[in-house]
Amino acid sequence: MTAPLRFTTSWDDGHPLDLRLAELLGARGFAATFYVPRHNREGRPVMTSAELRALGAGFEIGGHTLDHVRLTGLPAAERDRQIRDGKRRLEDELGRAISGFCYPGGAHDRATRRAVRAAGFRYARTVTNLSLEPPRDRFQIATTLQLFPHRPLTYLRNFARRGRWRARALPLAICLGDRSLDGCLEDVLRFAAARGGVFHLWGHSWELEAHGLWGALDRFLRLAGALVAHEHRVPNAAVIAGDAVSQPA
Numbered sequence: 001m002t003a004p005l006r007f008t009t010s011w012d013d014g015h016p017l018d019l020r021l022a023e024l025l026g027a028r029g030f031a032a033t034f035y036v037p038r039h040n041r042e043g044r045p046v047m048t049s050a051e052l053r054a055l056g057a058g059f060e061i062g063g064h065t066l067d068h069v070r071l072t073g074l075p076a077a078e079r080d081r082q083i084r085d086g087k088r089r090l091e092d093e094l095g096r097a098i099s100g101f102c103y104p105g106g107a108h109d110r111a112t113r114r115a116v117r118a119a120g121f122r123y124a125r126t127v128t129n130l131s132l133e134p135p136r137d138r139f140q141i142a143t144t145l146q147l148f149p150h151r152p153l154t155y156l157r158n159f160a161r162r163g164r165w166r167a168r169a170l171p172l173a174i175c176l177g178d179r180s181l182d183g184c185l186e187d188v189l190r191f192a193a194a195r196g197g198v199f200h201l202w203g204h205s206w207e208l209e210a211h212g213l214w215g216a217l218d219r220f221l222r223l224a225g226a227l228v229a230h231e232h233r234v235p236n237a238a239v240i241a242g243d244a245v246s247q248p249a
């Protein structure tokens with residue numbers, strides 16, 4: 001018998017619209033992990049401490065550096081400060097420890113992964129998409145789809161650059177065969193529900209607003225609500241719990 005599909009979601013950048021997202025996810029009965037920096041060097045707003053605590057009351061919070069900076073290529077001391085101080089700030093504001101991290105821009109290499117682990121994080125998410133496998137390396141957690149209407153070329157580029165092609169080929173083929181974001185989300189989820197594994201949806205609340213994607217998210221959550229039992233809708237931390245995972249190489 002196929003193991004039941006586990007369904008997780010994650011949302012990056014700590015924009016104040018994350019609270020709207022949390023409301024929608026909560027109303028539809030879904031767990032999520034929010035990866036939050038404390039400033040954003042690209043100029044987008046970030047939640048206040050009070051907003052962060054409100055979000056953290058119902059959802060997992062993870063690190064995303066202090067200032068939302070790409071970590072590869074940074075001097076080691078600055079890279080480590082961004083990872084550690086981002087973690088400390090979130091923990092001070094929330095009053096509890098956090099265990100997850102997400103690499104800004106998906107940029108990571110061996111030294112970055114080691115630094116994230118050394119800072120006390122237990123796992124880290126990437127921007128690799130089209131994966132339905134349970135994580136093999138807890139510091140390189142892949143996703144399935146971003147809530148964003150990517151062009152076919154973007155899916156192809158992500159696929160080509162990020163390896164594990166055999167396991168990702170069918171989700172890629174499904175998405176390339178669909179003409180819309182809704183179709184791609186639905187068809188990959190139905191495929192996943194029949195075969196098991198992990199479906200990991202991710203995105204940015206500011207992007208949902210900028211591209212008018214709130215309705216697409218709501219439609220997709222209604223569908224997922226019909227296909228995924230409550231006990232299998234989990235935060236990112238629960239996707240690694242219990243899986244045989246390797247340490248970062």
Ligand SMILES: [Zn+2]
Binds near residue numbers: 012013064068
């Ligand atoms: Zn980000």
